[in-house]
Amino acid sequence: MADDLYDIVVVGFGAAGLAAALSVIETAEEQAQRDFRIAVLERANRDERGGNTRWSTATFRMSDPDTLNSDFLSTLAAQTIEAGDYVRELANMASETLHWAESKGLSFEPLRLYMTTDDARIRPVGAGAAIVEVLGRHLERAERGHFFGPKGSLAVVVEVHYETAAARLLYSKAGGLEGLEAQKANGVTEMFPARAVIFCSGGFQGNPEMMKSNLGFNVPPVSIGGRHNRGEGIEMQLAVGAEAAGQWDEFHPLPVDPRTSEANLMTFTAVMQTVPYSVMVNTNGDRFMDEGADSMDQLYDVVARSVQQQEGRAAFAIFDEKVMRIPGYQTAVNTDKRDEPYRGESIAELAELIGIDAENLGMVIDNFNEHVLVDEEGFDPNEKDGLSTVPGLIPPKSNWSRRIEEAPFFAYPVTCAGVFSFGGIATNARGQVVDGDGLPIPGLFAAGEMTGLYHEDYVGATSVLRSLVFGRIAGREATMFTLAT
Numbered sequence: 001m002a003d004d005l006y007d008i009v010v011v012g013f014g015a016a017g018l019a020a021a022l023s024v025i026e027t028a029e030e031q032a033q034r035d036f037r038i039a040v041l042e043r044a045n046r047d048e049r050g051g052n053t054r055w056s057t058a059t060f061r062m063s064d065p066d067t068l069n070s071d072f073l074s075t076l077a078a079q080t081i082e083a084g085d086y087v088r089e090l091a092n093m094a095s096e097t098l099h100w101a102e103s104k105g106l107s108f109e110p111l112r113l114y115m116t117t118d119d120a121r122i123r124p125v126g127a128g129a130a131i132v133e134v135l136g137r138h139l140e141r142a143e144r145g146h147f148f149g150p151k152g153s154l155a156v157v158v159e160v161h162y163e164t165a166a167a168r169l170l171y172s173k174a175g176g177l178e179g180l181e182a183q184k185a186n187g188v189t190e191m192f193p194a195r196a197v198i199f200c201s202g203g204f205q206g207n208p209e210m211m212k213s214n215l216g217f218n219v220p221p222v223s224i225g226g227r228h229n230r231g232e233g234i235e236m237q238l239a240v241g242a243e244a245a246g247q248w249d250e251f252h253p254l255p256v257d258p259r260t261s262e263a264n265l266m267t268f269t270a271v272m273q274t275v276p277y278s279v280m281v282n283t284n285g286d287r288f289m290d291e292g293a294d295s296m297d298q299l300y301d302v303v304a305r306s307v308q309q310q311e312g313r314a315a316f317a318i319f320d321e322k323v324m325r326i327p328g329y330q331t332a333v334n335t336d337k338r339d340e341p342y343r344g345e346s347i348a349e350l351a352e353l354i355g356i357d358a359e360n361l362g363m364v365i366d367n368f369n370e371h372v373l374v375d376e377e378g379f380d381p382n383e384k385d386g387l388s389t390v391p392g393l394i395p396p397k398s399n400w401s402r403r404i405e406e407a408p409f410f411a412y413p414v415t416c417a418g419v420f421s422f423g424g425i426a427t428n429a430r431g432q433v434v435d436g437d438g439l440p441i442p443g444l445f446a447a448g449e450m451t452g453l454y455h456e457d458y459v460g461a462t463s464v465l466r467s468l469v470f471g472r473i474a475g476r477e478a479t480m481f482t483l484a485t
Contacts, residue, residue, distance in 0.1 A: 006037050007482045008475075009180050009192045011166045011233055012200035013042035014053035014225070015128070015464050016448030016471035018135040019097075020198045022104070023475025025156050029148040033483055036156040039192050040139065041182055043165040043201075043228045048264075049132060051202050052420060052449065053464060055223035055265045056128030057113060061461040063120035065098040065108050071119070079459050086453070089429040089473070090466050097469045105134045113269075114296035115332055115382055116276050116400075121297070121461055128464065164190065166201060169236050177443035195485055196478045199433075199446040200471060203421035204231025205251060214248045214423055219308065222254050222417040224264045229420070234450050237425045241435045242444070246452020248423030252463070253304030258314070258415040259339045270337040271317060271412050272296050273329065275303055276400045277381065278317035279368055280414070282310040285351065285361035287368065291317075292399035295384060301457055308416035316342075316354055316411040318365070320404045326381045341410040350409045368393065369403040376402055420463065424452035431474030443481065445474040 007028075010021045021040050028036040042049050061069045068091060076087045098108065101124070111121045124130045142158040163185035170178040170191070179193035204210040207230040211218040221227045238244060255275070256266040273296070280291050280303070289306040293299055307315045323329060344350030347365050351358035371393035379387050384399045427433055431447055432440035447470035449463060 004037065004193075006039050006179070006192055006194040008038050008196045008198060008478050009194040010038065010040045010198045010200060011180070012051060012202065012448065013040060013044070013049045013132070013136065013160070014051035014200060014202065014448065014467065015058075015131050016467035016474075017042075017198075017200035018132070018139060019468045019471030020200055020445075020447060020475035020478070021139055021158070022135060023472040024479050025142055025146055025158070027476045027479035028156050029146070031479070031483055032149045032154060035154055036479075038156065038158045039194070040158065040160045041164045041166055041192070042160065042162050044162065044225075046162050048224060049136065049162065050128070051225040051228055052223060053128045053225065053467070054132045055225045056464055057123060058128040058131060058464045059111055059113060059121040059123045059461040060094075060098070060108075060465045061119065061459070062094065062098075062122050063110070064122060065102065066095050068094060069119055075459050076462065079454050079457055081455055083453060085429040086427070090462075090469050093469045093473070094465060097465075097472060100472065101131075101135075101468065104138055106130060115273055115326075115328060116295040116297075116384070118295040118297055119461075131464070166199075166233055166236065169197065169240055171240070195482045196443045196445065198431075198474050198478050199233040199237065199444070199450055200448045200467070201233035201450055202226070202229030203424060203449045204234060205229055205418040205421050207231045211251075211418070211421070214421070215251060216249070217308075219251075219253065219313065219416050219418045220261055220266070222256060222266050222268065222419050226418065226420065229449070231421075234424055237433055237444060237446070240441065240444070242433050242441060243426035243436045243438070244423065244452060245426035246422040246424050247455040248452075250422040250454070250456065252419040252422070252454070252458040253301060253308060253416050254419050255300060255304040255307055255414050256417045257339060258413050263338065265336075266417050267336050267338050268417075269335045270333045271414050272300050272303070273332045274317045274319060274323065274412055275299070277323045277326065277402070278319040279365065279404055280306075280315055280317055281356070281361065281364060282315050283312055283356060285356045285364050287364060287395060288315070290395045290398055292388070292397045292401060297460060303414075304416045307414050313415050315414045316356070317414055318350070318404060318409065318411050320409050321406045322402060323410070329381070341412045344409050345407050347409055350411055354411050354413070365404055369405060372401050372403045374403075420449040422452060422454045424450045427451045427470070429473075430477045431470050432477060445478045447471040447474045
């Protein structure tokens with residue numbers, strides 16, 4: 001049991017939690033007022049630490065560490081409500097935060113994640129796992145003691161507690177924050193008395209009951225990291241008066257291959273590289289969406305939501321041999337492919353393999369082909385080419401329309417997985433948890449996916465970035481709060 005008072009307890013070991021913990025260390029050293037003691041709690045074991053971050057592609061909506069995409073502010077403004085200060089602070093601090101990450105040993109590279117891509121993206125070399133391991137090493141060094149001040153007379157002491165989940169906030173009878181109660185994986189309860197708590201423990205996509213009660217249905221988390229995000233941190237703060245934020249009946253979906261549901265990370269790249277060149281059908285063999293409505297970096301959310309609405313949340317991306325010959329396609333697909341697509345020498349044979357009525361699927365493919373121009377001149381697999389179906393097809397296909405006629409024929413199964421939930425708690429631009437009146441709740445800070453922000457649709461390549469930015473801010477603000485108490 002932790003008998004001594006911690007200055008700060010950080011809950012979570014992903015991008016937000018690591019940025020927060022390291023920011024606490026840096027701010028304590030900068031202020032050089034006294035010794036400092038920090039505990040970092042992580043539900044997972046050491047090998048699986050890092051929550052969603054570890055398994056994330058961790059892309060940022062930037063062309064380089066100094067340059068936000070031109071639509072950064074406008075796109076976020078369109079998908080958020082009354083979050084202007086937060087969004088502006090995110091934009092203002094993005095470059096500084098990435099340079100801070102570079103100083104820790106991360107490096108960034110441009111990324112064209114999908115063959116059909118509109119916007120510039122960058123990511124850390126090594127993606128989300130690199131964030132966890134590189135920043136995690138800095139935190140582990142501090143576990144051995146971080147000395148500073150005159151002649152090294154002061155120290156920050158860090159303790160990392162794996163397989164330890166936050167369970168309950170502790171308050172005095174007078175209403176002051178006293179710390180946190182946690183539960184170890186073996187069922188033992190442990191107390192962490194503290195002056196402040198920074199919650200960075202993710203959303204509730206790993207809690208089927210919370211998903212069903214807020215969304216009306218449940219979908220599997222896309223990664224094992226998401227399965228650790230069960231929403232207790234959100235519920236704990238709501239229970240002490242935190243304001244709810246974000247759209248609670250929405251989430252960030254991803255189209256994935258259901259055959260990989262038991263993997264640490266469900267396969268999604270193969271599906272998303274294929275959809276624009278395919279015909280998407282449900283388990284009845286009927287089309288239900290415009291597969292070429294936009295580039296895949298803009299469309300994947302629509303694909304996943306459309307599949308989620310189909311019977312059994314199941315669909316198939318049907319395509320032919322011509323797709324296999326698209327330059328770069330097989331290399332792109334192989335980045336995370338675990339299972340080969342189903343293959344048939346005829347549409348009827350393919351239908352039997354995937355359990356769809358062969359007659360109906362044949363009619364659907366024939367109808368699609370009849371609405372596709374024979375002349376494929378202008379087909380460009382890397383850009384929106386305007387090669388659309390002719391009027392009369394419902395739904396139409398706006399780009400990359402080619403007949404599905406060259407054997408063999410293929411199908412990737414598609415289902416909908418959840419990346420993170422939109423509903424969370426409200427914070428201000430200083431990372432302080434706020435109540436219904438917008439006033440900070442003393443001692444409570446939060447960052448990352450547990451803080452509500454998005455409405456309707458996710459703004460791609462912003463989640464990990466905001467986790468890093470506001471993790472650092474919350475760490476600094478929590479340290480200053482603690483030193484003043």
